[in-house]
Amino acid sequence: MSNSNVPPPKIFKPEDGDPGRPKRGMDEDAIKTQPTIFREDLLEGKTVLISGAGSGMGKATAYLAAKLGANVAICGRTMEKLDSTVEMIRDGLGKEILSVQTNIRSPEEVEDLIGTVHDHFGGLDTLVNNAGGQFPQDAIDFSRKGWLAVIDTNLNGTWWMMQEAAKRWRADGKPGNIVNIVANIERGMPQAAHTCAARAGVIYLSKTLATEWAQWDVRVNCIGPGVIETEGFRMYPEEALKRFHKANPMKMRGNAWDVAEMIAYLASPAARFINGDLIIIDGGQAQWGVIWPAGMPDYFNESGAA
Numbered sequence: 359m360s361n362s363n364v365p366p367p368k369i370f371k372p373e374d375g376d377p378g379r380p381k382r383g384m385d386e387d388a389i390k391t392q393p394t395i396f397r398e399d400l401l402e403g404k405t406v407l408i409s410g411a412g413s414g415m416g417k418a419t420a421y422l423a424a425k426l427g428a429n430v431a432i433c434g435r436t437m438e439k440l441d442s443t444v445e446m447i448r449d450g451l452g453k454e455i456l457s458v459q460t461n462i463r464s465p466e467e468v469e470d471l472i473g474t475v476h477d478h479f480g481g482l483d484t485l486v487n488n489a490g491g492q493f494p495q496d497a498i499d500f501s502r503k504g505w506l507a508v509i510d511t512n513l514n515g516t517w518w519m520m521q522e523a524a525k526r527w528r529a530d531g532k533p534g535n536i537v538n539i540v541a542n543i544e545r546g547m548p549q550a551a552h553t554c555a556a557r558a559g560v561i562y563l564s565k566t567l568a569t570e571w572a573q574w575d576v577r578v579n580c581i582g583p584g585v586i587e588t589e590g591f592r593m594y595p596e597e598a599l600k601r602f603h604k605a606n607p608m609k610m611r612g613n614a615w616d617v618a619e620m621i622a623y624l625a626s627p628a629a630r631f632i633n634g635d636l637i638i639i640d641g642g643q644a645q646w647g648v649i650w651p652a653g654m655p656d657y658f659n660e661s662g663a664a
């Protein structure tokens with residue numbers, strides 16, 4: 359059925375943007391020179407697996423974990439991006455890490471990944487589910503494939519990783535620790551309803567597992583970032599990006615290190631009594647503003663929106 363009064367769906371694909379757009383997020387030099395509040399051997403002897411670590415928060419987290427003495431394993435779909443993280447850590451810290459090309463949407467690939475990490479390092483202490491993302495679009499225009507892609511990545515992919523890691527911890531009688539990167543969805547997220555649905559699923563899955571899996575000494579927590587400037591911002595039009603910082607009362611964007619340090623804290627013994635929690639890192643966005651990443655509809659006025 360077609361109706362000529364219905365406007366075409368708003369679509370922003372990164373490749374539609376100006377190829378000369380500025381590169382967003384912390385570059386490798388910034389990551390390498392960033393100071394940390396933690397002592398250098400905080401994670402010595404611990405093994406940390408980080409998904410989506412070829413860019414953004416995952417890349418910064420991999421570097422920080424390696425800097426704090428951890429054995430680091432990373433995964434993602436694109437080998438070139440993973441290689442850049444391996445090379446950055448080799449160059450900056452003189453350390454080798456394990457990288458395994460993996461699509462977290464595939465339970466078989468996830469099973470192989472967790473097995474490989476165990477074979478390589480003899481176990482796993484902390485799993486960081488950071489891989490994920492979405493595209494900005496009015497929910498009413500989502501294609502079926504687009505909806506499924508976002509749900510499959512952010513909810514199912516995260517679940518496969520959690521379940522596979524926990525099966526090993528239970529079988530080995532070893533403690534475990536999971537940190538899921540979600541988003542700040544307390545008041546919903548216009549033009550990101552698919553990710554909002556998936557992240558809400560992960561948050562309540564995590565709260566449930568934090569109880570179910572406590573009997574095996576497995577903790578599960580989430581981190582909800584607000585606006586964190588990373589390479590992932592390529593998914594959004596420049597016009598929207600100019601307003602993103604206005605979504606919080608501090609009127610600033612966080613960076614990947616802000617999140618990496620919280621992950622390191624949760625991976626450390628200092629967090630031994632934190633379980634089933636959602637830690638928000640958003641400069642106060644939750645009680646202040648809202649983002650319209652694909653442009654605010656005329657219906658709404660400008661007040662309180664970014």
Ligand SMILES: CCCCC/C=C/C(=O)SCCNC(=O)CCNC(=O)[C@H](O)C(C)(C)COP(=O)(O)OP(=O)(O)OC[C@H]1O[C@@H](n2cnc3c(N)ncnc32)[C@H](O)[C@@H]1OP(=O)(O)O
Pocket residue numbers: 369370371372490491492493494495501502503504505507508511547549550584585586590591593649651
């Ligand atoms: C919302 C405001 C939040 C502000 C703060 C948050 C910021 C961030 O989260 S930044 C981090 C962002 N990083 C990413 O989002 C990167 C990872 N994202 C992705 O890889 C994709 O978004 C993905 C989750 C959809 C991955 O799916 P994949 O199957 O790899 O992707 P495809 O390109 O094959 O797309 C499948 C399907 O999805 C629909 N679709 C994809 N892109 C768009 C788009 N820009 N607009 C509308 N629809 C889109 C589409 O149906 C695709 O199928 P085809 O039509 O056959 O291509």
Ligand SMILES: NC(=O)C1=CN([C@@H]2O[C@H](COP(=O)(O)OP(=O)(O)OC[C@H]3O[C@@H](n4cnc5c(N)ncnc54)[C@H](OP(=O)(O)O)[C@@H]3O)[C@@H](O)[C@H]2O)C=CC1
Pocket residue numbers: 409410411412413414415416433434435436437439460461462463488489490491492511515539540541542582583584585586587588589590591
């Ligand atoms: N930046 C922000 O403001 C916010 C980000 N977030 C979330 O935080 C996480 C990190 O984001 P950020 O660093 O900004 O973004 P990036 O896009 O830089 O990082 C996301 C990473 O996930 C990987 N990835 C995506 N899909 C899959 C998959 N199916 N299997 C394996 N790896 C995958 C990507 O690599 P590849 O494509 O090569 O697989 C990429 O390296 C994401 O989940 C994001 O949605 C949440 C709130 C705010």
